[in-house]
Amino acid sequence: MKFIQVISILLIIITTSCDSSNSETIIAKNRLGLLTPTTQVNEINTILKNDSIAEFDLESRLNRVNEIEVFNKEGKVSIVIEPNYQNDSLFTINEIQILDPKYKTKKGLSVDSNFKTIYENYKIDNIQNSINSVILSIDEIGAYIVIDKKHLPSKLKFDSEVKIEANQIPNEAPFKYFWLRFEEPSL
Template identity: 75%
Template sequence: MKLLSLFFLSVILMGCSNSTSETLIAKNQLGLLRPSTQINEISSILEKDSIGEFNLKSRINTTNEIEVFTKEGEVSLIIEPNYQGDSLVTISEIQILDPKYKTREGLTIQSDFKTIYENYKINNIQNTINSVILSIDEIGAYIVIDKKHLPSKLKFDSEIKIEANQIPGKAPFKYFWLRFEESTP
């Protein structure tokens, strides 16, 4: 009986770790997607999701994006191809729209700035006209926060230097992008 219980427990644990790896955000990784993943492999890797219509031949040397949908029809990911000639097309960046994708620390598209501030080193804060862009090199991500969530003195000046401690903890994300970088041998 103990042996049977251990078997079922190990099967459950393996299933949990497998589903986690399919939704994990990490440096150069989104689930099972990596920088070396070719665009024509995405459908088989994300077989539980629906890939927007994509014709590789008609999209070579363009910047068209690939939309990945949930079974409910919601856009889950937007994949930006990295064109490297006529035959090899890999992933450059991925916009994450689905909260099922998260880092080990629990960072998702539905997180707020406090999650970043408490768990990651912010490498750069870029002040633009309408947004603040946070670069987190540790996971290869950049996150955009709408300036409407900032204090008044920071909202309308795109020249002012914004520090992390000036961004409210409850500021939600507008966009969550993951950069893929090819490693050099």
Template identity: 45%
Template sequence: MKKIVQFGFLLSLIFLSSCQESQNEFKIGQNQVGQIKAQTEVHELESIFSQDSIVKPDLKNRFRAVDNDYYVYQNGELALKIQPRKAQDSTSYISEIQILNSAYKTDKGLNASSTFKDLYENYKINFIQNSLKNVIVDLKDSGIYVVIDKKHLPSSLKYDSSSKISKTQIPDDAPFKYFWFSFTEEK
């Protein structure tokens, strides 16, 4: 009987640790996106995403190699677009990641499918930058920034790239066009 209880306890521990591991697999946190951390080098991506498909830049033909990004496909869908700090360097750290898979989320639930309301209710905005076709919203102390298409803004702001835009001018239901994470370079 004692061995059965011990075996059941051991199975419970294994189950709980696997649940914790799968939660961390998609967690966006301080200098972390899933299993990618600030000190992750490009050559480590293959082992991190061993169950997924990775499309690497074509470095053999320098005239065609315009794009130095790595693309991670999970279950056939593009999940992450990874930009190294240095092109053509397997020991380079990761600079930024565009997150396309909504499974990747912060502790407060922010993900690629969130809206502007989800963002401002849970995070402090560092700044809002107006550009020609988009608005870039940078979150304070998180490494996260999102791009919102100006087509969701009032018509008075859609075609004006010089106006200062405040958070009250962005509709609550404005979806993210792009969801990015930028790693802080550790010294």
């Protein structure tokens, strides 16, 4: 009996430690690692202590910080955070642009993925056709991903009015931008 309890405890510890190693880089709905919609901007330095945060002043630019750049250990921009202004003193996170492939969903979607990864693993809730890009909304993870139209068939590249379907986007089309939007918590 004690042997089974010891094994069970060891399995829990191993499972928990494996989950926490990925928790800092996981992309999920309303979550990027340890960042959530309730994370205040002044907490980012503490939460992302292994990264370098670009200096910013919350009181500058007419009391608005446009974006906050977070750099990885190699000195490259890893994520760009756009603050959400709820009142004069509470700054939380509105959106995050993901630039570092270390951030991934449980299904392996990252900034280095291609359209095939989305098509095979997620429901695409909306496809918007713009002048130079196609914007894919994936509500399951609260993301929108931009693909440059130069990767589309020529009949779709130059017409921003045509309705583009998921099966018209080549599997190998890379991402131009990967954004995660946070929904404000309901009070």
